[in-house]
Structures are given as structure tokens and as C-alpha cells.
Amino acid sequence: MNQLSIRGVSRTFTGTRGQTTQALLPIDFEVRENDFVTILGPSGCGKSTLLRIVAGLDYPTEGRVLLDGQTVEGPGADRGVVFQSYTLFPWLTIAQNIRFGLRERGMSEADQKERSDFFIAKVGLRGFENHFPKQLSGGMQQRTAIARALANDPKMLLLDEPFGALDNQTRVLMQELLLGIWESARKTVLFVTHDIDEAIFMANRVAVFSARPGRIKTEIPVDFGHPRHYTIKTSPEFMDIKARLTEEIRAESMAAAEH
Amino acid sequence: MSATPVMHSSTPAVSAAPAVPQAPRRRRALAPLEPVGARARWLLGVGFFVLFVAVWGFFTLGGFVSPTFLASPVTMVKEAVLLFTEYNFSHDIGMTVWRVFGGFVLATVVSVPLGIAMGTWKSVEAFFEPFVSFCRYLPASAFIPLLILWAGIGETQKLLVIFIGSVFQITLMVAVTVGSARRDLVEAAYTLGANSRGIVLRVLIPGAAPGIAETLRLVLGWAWTYVIVAELIGSSSGIGHMITDSQALLNTGQIIFGIIVIGIIGLISDFAFKALNRRLFAWSTL
Numbered sequence: 001m002n003q004l005s006i007r008g009v010s011r012t013f014t015g016t017r018g019q020t021t022q023a024l025l026p027i028d029f030e031v032r033e034n035d036f037v038t039i040l041g042p043s044g045c046g047k048s049t050l051l052r053i054v055a056g057l058d059y060p061t062e063g064r065v066l067l068d069g070q071t072v073e074g075p076g077a078d079r080g081v082v083f084q085s086y087t088l089f090p091w092l093t094i095a096q097n098i099r100f101g102l103r104e105r106g107m108s109e110a111d112q113k114e115r116s117d118f119f120i121a122k123v124g125l126r127g128f129e130n131h132f133p134k135q136l137s138g139g140m141q142q143r144t145a146i147a148r149a150l151a152n153d154p155k156m157l158l159l160d161e162p163f164g165a166l167d168n169q170t171r172v173l174m175q176e177l178l179l180g181i182w183e184s185a186r187k188t189v190l191f192v193t194h195d196i197d198e199a200i201f202m203a204n205r206v207a208v209f210s211a212r213p214g215r216i217k218t219e220i221p222v223d224f225g226h227p228r229h230y231t232i233k234t235s236p237e238f239m240d241i242k243a244r245l246t247e248e249i250r251a252e253s254m255a256a257a258e259h
Numbered sequence: 260m261s262a263t264p265v266m267h268s269s270t271p272a273v274s275a276a277p278a279v280p281q282a283p284r285r286r287r288a289l290a291p292l293e294p295v296g297a298r299a300r301w302l303l304g305v306g307f308f309v310l311f312v313a314v315w316g317f318f319t320l321g322g323f324v325s326p327t328f329l330a331s332p333v334t335m336v337k338e339a340v341l342l343f344t345e346y347n348f349s350h351d352i353g354m355t356v357w358r359v360f361g362g363f364v365l366a367t368v369v370s371v372p373l374g375i376a377m378g379t380w381k382s383v384e385a386f387f388e389p390f391v392s393f394c395r396y397l398p399a400s401a402f403i404p405l406l407i408l409w410a411g412i413g414e415t416q417k418l419l420v421i422f423i424g425s426v427f428q429i430t431l432m433v434a435v436t437v438g439s440a441r442r443d444l445v446e447a448a449y450t451l452g453a454n455s456r457g458i459v460l461r462v463l464i465p466g467a468a469p470g471i472a473e474t475l476r477l478v479l480g481w482a483w484t485y486v487i488v489a490e491l492i493g494s495s496s497g498i499g500h501m502i503t504d505s506q507a508l509l510n511t512g513q514i515i516f517g518i519i520v521i522g523i524i525g526l527i528s529d530f531a532f533k534a535l536n537r538r539l540f541a542w543s544t545l
Contacts, residue, residue: 077452087447101451134545
């Protein structure tokens with residue numbers, strides 16, 4: 001069943017002097033329940049804009065986004081978002097950050113604690129409950145952000161290059177952590193990235209974005225089973241997909257560079 | 260400058276034993292942005308006060324300046340003792356402190372909520388901002404004659420001077436602090452299910468709180484300068500009143516002591532405020 005339907009969504013930005021920039025051409029895209037889809041594209045192609053529209057933080061110029069048949073009108077707790085920038089509340093501890101959405105919902109203290117303890121353990125941050133975000137490394141902060149989004153039990157998880165600011169080793173470990181969480185507790189995930197390896201390793205399906213104005217150029221299924229081990233990254237099948245995606249992205253990056 | 264820092268001045272000590280290679284000694288005390296040790300910082304800070312008093316003493320005690328115009332440090336200390344023992348100066352100090360804090364608290368109660376509202380809602384800002392910006396440039400001391408007409412020469416007038424001097428400044432600075440909240444944090448809060456009320460109470464206000472506290476500390480410092488002006492005119496108590504009286508008696512020792520007392524109280528309240536802010540908002544200085 002399709003949980004998310006993106007129907008004819010386009011986005012045009014209007015500048016201060018009335019000039020317009022088309023960021024997204026009309027896009028039609030469907031995501032099934034509990035699917036893990038990555039959106040891969042060169043920087044500035046509009047893939048983040050599409051994610052922000054799904055999140056309700058931006059709105060489409062034309063078309064609409066449906067979540068379980070309901071039109072998305074704005075941001076809400078049913079779509080958890082993890083951003084590339086570190087968006088933990090610096091005045092709250094790690095545990096308080098994870099409880100933020102639960103508190104907004106008016107959940108009892110005991111239930112809040114139970115849920116936050118569960119997700120703190122899940123992302124491996126036990127012992128850091130009372131630390132402030134600035135006392136943690138970037139990877140730990142993003143783990144907290146994932147736990148904060150998941151604690152709210154959203155229908156979908158939207159991730160906008162969440163590991164983009166991390167060093168390579170940390171990034172690889174974070175990919176495995178997120179994939180492990182997805183494998184144990186299925187959730188619909190839309191994951192935006194410009195990293196080809198990341199796009200393939202995480203996804204059941206990779207949607208490749210064109211250069212601006214963005215549209216979905218092609219979709220490539222990734223048929224590795226679950227649970228996935230990091231060693232699949234060196235398998236011939238992985239390499240085949242990677243070679244194909246590299247060509248696709250290269251063409252788009254060059255098109256973007258010419259503009 | 261005779262003692263220019265030379266980086267390689269220390270000749271390496273030649274010893275028989277194969278010495279553990281030592282880190283090269285760095286003598287760069289005067290290099291730009293080079294940190295200075297805690298002890299050296301303290302000594303340098305006190306040093307200037309000592310120098311200042313020494314120069315003051317040299318010119319006054321040495322007879323280079325007429326005592327009518329400038330009292331010597333010794334005279335000032337004698338006058339200070341007299342002020343406390345004979346003229347009940349503690350009462351003046353108490354009055355001044357109460358006026359500053361009274362006016363300042365009144366201004367805070369009005370301006371912090373208004374500033375938060377202006378920073379949060381752009382329509383509220385559009386409504387108040389031009390007027391408040393205009394008022395900010397009105398000198399508080401110029402209102403004193405008007406305030407005396409309206410409120411007499413009692414305490415109300417003194418509090419109002421502090422109030423007028425502080426309220427517009429705090430309002431604008433709080434509005435800017437709240438308005439410059441991180442948009443990504445607001446967006447994150449929305450995606451976690453926060454409504455407008457949640458955004459204001461649990462994102463904008465806690466995020467701006469350290470900046471607001473810092474604004475209050477700054478403006479409290481300015482309030483000290485307004486209170487003396489208010490007390491110079493139409494007053495029967497307070498440090499400013501003592502200074503006016505002393506001027507009539509050509510008692511420069513008392514005037515200087517009054518000024519120093521204001522400085523000391525200002526410094527103490529500033530330190531206390533700073534310590535409180537650091538304690539309340541430990542997260543912001545991590």
C-alpha cells in the first residue's frame with residue numbers, strides 16, 4: 001500500500017525582484033509503507049526542497065502531497081525529520097531532547113521516561129542522558145536526533161543528509177545503526193543524500209534526481225536482502241549499481257556545473 | 260621598548276647526560292592574541308589601580324594641584340570616614356541602590372514581555388518598533404524637568420527616570436534576541452508536533468534567555484548613570500544628592516569618594532549578575 005503520494009508537486013521560488021527560479025519540475029512519486037527509499041542527486045538539485053515539502057516545512061507551488069490519503073498542510077508529529085545541521089535544543093539535555101515531542105503531546109512523565117530510556121539504549125547513548133548536546137560529538141548528536149524523531153513514533157522518517165557533516169568512519173557506522181533500527185522496527189523512510197554508497201547501502205529503492213530544475217530522472221531497485229552486512233559494499237552487484245548511479249549522477253553534476 | 264621578546268633568546272643548556280628533548284620554551288608574552296596567565300592578569304589589573312592612585316597622590320600631595328580643585332587620596336579617605344560616621348552615608352547608598360533596582364525592575368517587567376512579543380510576532384514588531392526606536396534616542400535626563408512637573412521630586416520621579424532610560428533599550432534588544440532565534444530549531448520543534456504556544460514557550464524563550472539576561476546586565480550598568488543625574492536635581496538623599504552638597508562646600512574628597520562608591524556598587528552588581536547568568540544558563544557557555 002502506498003503510504004506517501006507525491007502528486008504533480010513542483011516548486012518555484014520568487015526572488016526579491018520578482019525573478020523566478022524553478023527548483024522542482026512536477027514530480028509524481030509513491031512510497032509504500034515500511035519502504036526505505038533514498039533520493040540521490042547532485043547538490044542544489046532540489047532534493048532537499050522535495051523533502052521539506054513532504055515534511056510540511058515548505059509548500060508546493062503546484063500539486064500536493066498525501067500521507068495515508070490526507071493532504072499534507074504543514075509540519076506535524078506524524079513525519080519525524082532529521083536535519084543535516086545539528087538541531088538538538090542546546091538548553092535541553094539529551095534525555096529532555098528525546099522527550100520534547102512526547103512532552104508537547106502531554107504524555108505522562110513515567111511514559112516519557114520509559115520511551116526515552118528505550119530509544120537512548122537503542123542509539124547507544126546510555127550514560128549520556130544528562131549531557132548537553134554541545135558536550136557530545138557530531139555523530140552522537142545525530143544519534144540523539146534520530147532517537148528524538150523515533151520516540152515520537154511517526155508514520156514516516158524523513159532524513160535530509162543527516163550524516164553529511166560527519167567524518168567518513170562515523171558516517172558508515174551511523175548508516176549501519178540506522179539500517180539496524182529500520183530492520184528491527186520497520187518504518188517508512190525517505191532519505192536524501194548525495195553519497196552514492198550511502199544511497200545504495202540503505203535503500204530498497206534509489207530515486208535519482210536530475211540537476212536543477214529537479215525531477216526524478218530514474219529509479220533503481222536495490223535487491224539486497226535484510227539484514228544487510230557492510231561487506232555487501234564490496235560485492236559485484238553493489239559495484240554494478242554503483243557504476244550505474246555514478247554515470248547518472250556524473251551527467252547531472254556536469255549539467256549543473258554548466259549552468 | 261627595551262625588553263622586546265626574542266623567541267630564541269634562551270641558549271639551550273648543555274648537559275653531559277643525553278637529556279630528554281625539552282619542548283622549546285616559548286616567550287611570546289607580547290605576541291598578538293597570546294593568552295596571559297591568571298596570576299599575571301590579576302597583577303596587571305591591580306597594577307593600573309596602584310599606578311592611578313600613585314599619580315593622583317603625587318600631584319595632590321606634592322602640591323602641584325590646589326586642594327580646592329582636587330583632594331588628595333589621604334583627604335578622600337578621611338572624608339569617606341566622616342561621611343559614614345557623621346553624615347549617615349549608608350542611608351544615601353541604600354536610597355540610590357533602591358532607586359536603581361526599583362526603576363530597573365519596573366522597566367524589566369514591562370519591556371521583557373513586550374520585547375518577546377515583538378520578536379515573536381512580526382505584526383507586533385511592526386506596530387511598536389518605529390515608536391520604541393524613536394524613544395530610545397530620547398535622553399532620559401532631558402525628561403527630568405518634565406517628570407518633576409508630573410511626579411514631583413519624590414521617589415516616583417527618580418524611578419521614572421530609570422524606567423524611561425531602560426525600558427526602550429531592553430525592549431528593542433530583547434526583540435532582536437528573540438527574533439534572531441535559530442530557524443532550524445523552530446522547524447525541528449514543529450516536526451516534533453509543537454504548536455505556536457509550544458514554539459514560544461519552549462523554543463523561543465529558552466533559546467533567547469541567556470541573551471535576554473545579558474541585555475539586562477548591560478542595561479543595569481546604564482541605569483547607574485541615570486540615577487545620579489536624577490539625584491543631582493531636586494533630591495534630599497542618595498549618592499547624587501551627597502555629591503551636589505559636597506560641590507557647594509567645595510569638598511572634592513567627598514565628591515570623588517561618591518563617584519568611587521558608585522563604581523564599586525556597579526561593579527559588584529555586574530559581577531553578581533554575571534555569576535547568576537553563568538549559573539542559570541550553564542548550557543550556553545559550554
